[in-house]
Amino acid sequence: MGNTPTDPVCGMYVPENTDLFLEKDGRKYYFCSKGCMDKFASPEKEIKKLKERLAVAWTFSVPVLLITYLTFLSVPYRNYILLFLAIPVQFFSGLGFYDGAIHSIKNRSANMDLLVSLGTLTAFFFSLFITVFPDVIRSAGVYFDASSFIITMILTGNYIESITKQRANRSAMRLIDMIPDTAHIVRENGKIEDIKSDLLKPGDIISVRVGEIFPVDGEVLDGESDVDKSILTGEQNPVTAHKGDMVFSGTKNLNGTLNVKVINTGRDSTLSQIYELIQRASSGRAKVQRIADVFSSYFVPAVLISAFASAIFWFLYLRNSGYAYPLEIAVLAFVSVVVIACPCAIGLAGPITLLISSSISSESGIVIKNSSSLDRLSKVNRVIFDKTGTLTENTPSVTEISFSGNLDENETIQLAASLESQSNHPAGRAIVNMATEKGIDILKAWDVKEIPGKGIEGVVNGKMVQVMRNDPGTDHSIKIMVDKLYCGGVRIEYELRNGAKETVKKLQSMGIGVSIVSGDARPEVERIGNILGVTDIYSEVLPDQKSEIIKDLQNHDEYVMFVGDGINDAVALETADVGVAMGSGSDIARDSGDIILLNNQIENIVKLRIIGEDTISKIKQNIGWAFGYNTVLIPVAAGIPVAFFGLAIYGFLPILGAFAMGMSSVSVVMNSMLLRRKINKSMVKYFGSANSPV
Amino acid sequence: MDGENLKNNLTINVGNGKIVIGENVIPYISNNHIFITVRKEKGPCVDQSCQIITKVNIQKLDKIPDDAIRVEKNGISLFLNREVANSIDRGRENVLLKKTLAGKIGIRGFTYIGEDSQSFSDHHSNLS
Numbered sequence: 064m065g066n067t068p069t070d071p072v073c074g075m076y077v078p079e080n081t082d083l084f085l086e087k088d089g090r091k092y093y094f095c096s097k098g099c100m101d102k103f104a105s106p107e108k109e110i111k112k113l114k115e116r117l118a119v120a121w122t123f124s125v126p127v128l129l130i131t132y133l134t135f136l137s138v139p140y141r142n143y144i145l146l147f148l149a150i151p152v153q154f155f156s157g158l159g160f161y162d163g164a165i166h167s168i169k170n171r172s173a174n175m176d177l178l179v180s181l182g183t184l185t186a187f188f189f190s191l192f193i194t195v196f197p198d199v200i201r202s203a204g205v206y207f208d209a210s211s212f213i214i215t216m217i218l219t220g221n222y223i224e225s226i227t228k229q230r231a232n233r234s235a236m237r238l239i240d241m242i243p244d245t246a247h248i249v250r251e252n253g254k255i256e257d258i259k260s261d262l263l264k265p266g267d268i269i270s271v272r273v274g275e276i277f278p279v280d281g282e283v284l285d286g287e288s289d290v291d292k293s294i295l296t297g298e299q300n301p302v303t304a305h306k307g308d309m310v311f312s313g314t315k316n317l318n319g320t321l322n323v324k325v326i327n328t329g330r331d332s333t334l335s336q337i338y339e340l341i342q343r344a345s346s347g348r349a350k351v352q353r354i355a356d357v358f359s360s361y362f363v364p365a366v367l368i369s370a371f372a373s374a375i376f377w378f379l380y381l382r383n384s385g386y387a388y389p390l391e392i393a394v395l396a397f398v399s400v401v402v403i404a405c406p407c408a409i410g411l412a413g414p415i416t417l418l419i420s421s422s423i424s425s426e427s428g429i430v431i432k433n434s435s436s437l438d439r440l441s442k443v444n445r446v447i448f449d450k451t452g453t454l455t456e457n458t459p460s461v462t463e464i465s466f467s468g469n470l471d472e473n474e475t476i477q478l479a480a481s482l483e484s485q486s487n488h489p490a491g492r493a494i495v496n497m498a499t500e501k502g503i504d505i506l507k508a509w510d511v512k513e514i515p516g517k518g519i520e521g522v523v524n525g526k527m528v529q530v531m532r533n534d535p536g537t538d539h540s541i542k543i544m545v546d547k548l549y550c551g552g553v554r555i556e557y558e559l560r561n562g563a564k565e566t567v568k569k570l571q572s573m574g575i576g577v578s579i580v581s582g583d584a585r586p587e588v589e590r591i592g593n594i595l596g597v598t599d600i601y602s603e604v605l606p607d608q609k610s611e612i613i614k615d616l617q618n619h620d621e622y623v624m625f626v627g628d629g630i631n632d633a634v635a636l637e638t639a640d641v642g643v644a645m646g647s648g649s650d651i652a653r654d655s656g657d658i659i660l661l662n663n664q665i666e667n668i669v670k671l672r673i674i675g676e677d678t679i680s681k682i683k684q685n686i687g688w689a690f691g692y693n694t695v696l697i698p699v700a701a702g703i704p705v706a707f708f709g710l711a712i713y714g715f716l717p718i719l720g721a722f723a724m725g726m727s728s729v730s731v732v733m734n735s736m737l738l739r740r741k742i743n744k745s746m747v748k749y750f751g752s753a754n755s756p757v
Numbered sequence: 758m759d760g761e762n763l764k765n766n767l768t769i770n771v772g773n774g775k776i777v778i779g780e781n782v783i784p785y786i787s788n789n790h791i792f793i794t795v796r797k798e799k800g801p802c803v804d805q806s807c808q809i810i811t812k813v814n815i816q817k818l819d820k821i822p823d824d825a826i827r828v829e830k831n832g833i834s835l836f837l838n839r840e841v842a843n844s845i846d847r848g849r850e851n852v853l854l855k856k857t858l859a860g861k862i863g864i865r866g867f868t869y870i871g872e873d874s875q876s877f878s879d880h881h882s883n884l885s
Binding site for chain 1: 773798799800801802803807808809810811812847848849868869870871
């Protein structure tokens with residue numbers, strides 16, 4: 064079942080051998096019906112159709128209402144005029160509901176369309192019968208106002224809901240709108256031509272001029288320029304791109320022409336991946352949504368049973384009481400109950416909140432890959448930071464070097480740096496930087512072998528060189544061995560990232576325990592721990608030991624967030640309850656972690672916790688509202704107000720019910736949009752008013 | 758949870774969560790290949806935003822799918838689909854399998870948490 068494709072419009076499972084499929088952006092989509100396929104292919108056509116239906120509905124419903132309620136207006140053949148005014152609303156504007164109802168009956172799954180169709184058609188055909196056979200049920204009224212206005216109000220609600228959802232999704236839409244339509248491709252003969260951006264392929268070379276937006280992800284081949292990455296990372300300060308640096312689609316080239324080799328295009332580009340993740344967010348789940356599942360499964364059948372029960376009750380009760388029009392009231396009770404019930408509000412409560420949450424997060428460069436992790440995020444009571452590259456800058460600097468043995472200082476540094484030039488390890492880069500600063504040449508190294516967690520060895524200038532982690536308890540964390548003799552010790556230190564201290568303090572003030580884990584020697588990790596006020600530290604940890612530390616904490620009932628590198632800490636990120644990968648972005652799909660931070664702002668860890676808590680709280684609020692709304696209003700529609708206002712209330716209860724149904728899912732969407740305000744308020748509490756980041 | 762009161766129930770760890778098999782269900786599970794999966798149904802509203810309803814499905818199969826995750830203890834095995842295993846693990850759930858009043862096997866305490874991009878089987882290498 065997990066591999067069977069689903070219709071992207073209605074969510075139904077669809078067999079792969081169906082004829083109804085489309086290809087878009089290199090991906091195949093399958094559909095259950097032509098209607099869904101048309102909706103997907105041309106969503107703007109669907110909005111246009113909705114507007115047409117709405118226009119017809121309002122145009123004819125208003126005269127129906129006026130003629131019905133302005134009783135001083137004497138209209139000949141009143142009922143027939145109402146009938147003819149109601150027909151376009153019923154069978155043009157309302158047609159979409161009947162299609163959906165037939166579909167749901169065929170699939171044996173009751174849905175909202177079935178409720179609306181039953182409600183409006185019952186009112187219409189009852190009124191039609193009274194119009195054509197007025198003597199059968201003497202003095203019974205017609206309710207074309209109810210049958211038309213139900214359709215009008217629900218369509219109006221759908222329209223407002225679609226506009227509100229579009230607004231809610233505006234951050235995500237902004238991403239896609241950024242990508243320029245054309246690009247300047249550099250041909251092999253050096254000529255530059257304009258082509259459509261979606262024709263670019265990996266390996267092509269493009270020229271991006273000052274002020275232009277990068278249409279794809281790529282690697283800078285030549286040129287230097289400042290790049291505004293705020294659309295992706297939320298960082299306002301531009302970053303300088305040099306030869307060899309990656310640039311990303313949607314970011315802006317500020318002040319120098321760059322030639323870029325295309326790496327990722329179309330849906331493989333970072334921008335598209337982020338957009339897709341945001342759209343997928345609504346399929347994530349919070350545990351509280353289970354209530355919505357149970358409710359939704361039984362809801363429509365329960366409403367139908369309630370509606371019939373209510374109708375039968377009123378009919379029997381009123382007939383036995385000698386009331387003149389028991390059938391009329393029974394029909395109105397039935398219509399009121401089916402129309403007032405709104406399963407949509409329940410179905411929307413979780414997904415729309417997750418979508419908005421994901422969209423808000425992306426504005427700060429926070430990409431939520433698994434929106435179901437927001438639930439766990441709200442429960443996190445322990446954050447483990449990997450030290451290097453997370454709490455500290457990626458590259459350390461050499462603060463002290465000691466020498467021993469027969470080699471002179473420069474030769475020792477040269478051998479070590481030449482070997483380390485083959486490594487990506489931060490300690491290695493620090494040694495290479497030191498050599499470069501001293502003007503020492505880097506030589507070629509042979510037979511280089513990196514031993515994870517231990518060091519590197521190889522042959523430089525005919526000598527066997529090893530740069531290894533030193534024994535615990537020594538002053539220098541790294542030792543340099545040449546031909547198996549100790550030649551020098553290196554001490555390296557990492558600079559703390561901006562905001563690291565404040566972030567740790569804020570987490571601790573939230574009652575969250577903070578730990579540091581690192582492969583580095585204890586003195587260095589302790590040094591960082593002391594500055595940050597963290598006493599729970601794990602040093603000299605091998606990569607696979609990190610996940611054991613996490614599991615141990617989980618076995619003691621802690622909910623653990625691990626913050627580390629998306630590639631190198633993959634196992635630890637997957638083991639943690641919430642894995643946060645920092646400073647990634649070159650390939651979101653490849654990076655492990657539930658959440659990816661596209662910038663290096665460590666304060667985002669606090670923001671994440673706030674976003675998680677507030678999102679779950681908002682989902683609970685929405686589900687509570689949807690549940691409460693239905694629980695309270697269905698008995699109202701079934702007749703409780705009759706005890707206070709008399710049977711006359713049924714004259715307008717169906718219309719009120721339609722209004723309530725139309726607005727109920729709108730209210731859930733609008734309440735979800737208040738999530739932004741809620742998060743901002745929480746941010747002010749922890750960051751102060753100068754820093755309201757969303 | 759009821760299962761805790763059954764003296765001879767069997768608890769199998771599924772990552773950070775557990776499945777407790779009620780004693781009256783153990784014989785049935787021992788003698789059959791039981792595969793626990795989820796099925797998804799359309800929600801009651803008709804637009805793209807509506808939550809899909811997810812329900813647990815307990816099946817007795819002759820042939821278990823290749824990508825099923827086997828969990829076992831004391832020689833008693835259960836097969837889970839990846840989404841079920843992920844939900845129990847990541848959600849840290851205590852799930853109870855017991856007989857319902859109608860005599861069928863029912864599941865309690867399971868909450869589906871969605872399709873995480875991370876696979877259960879990728880980081881629990883002690884299970885086949």
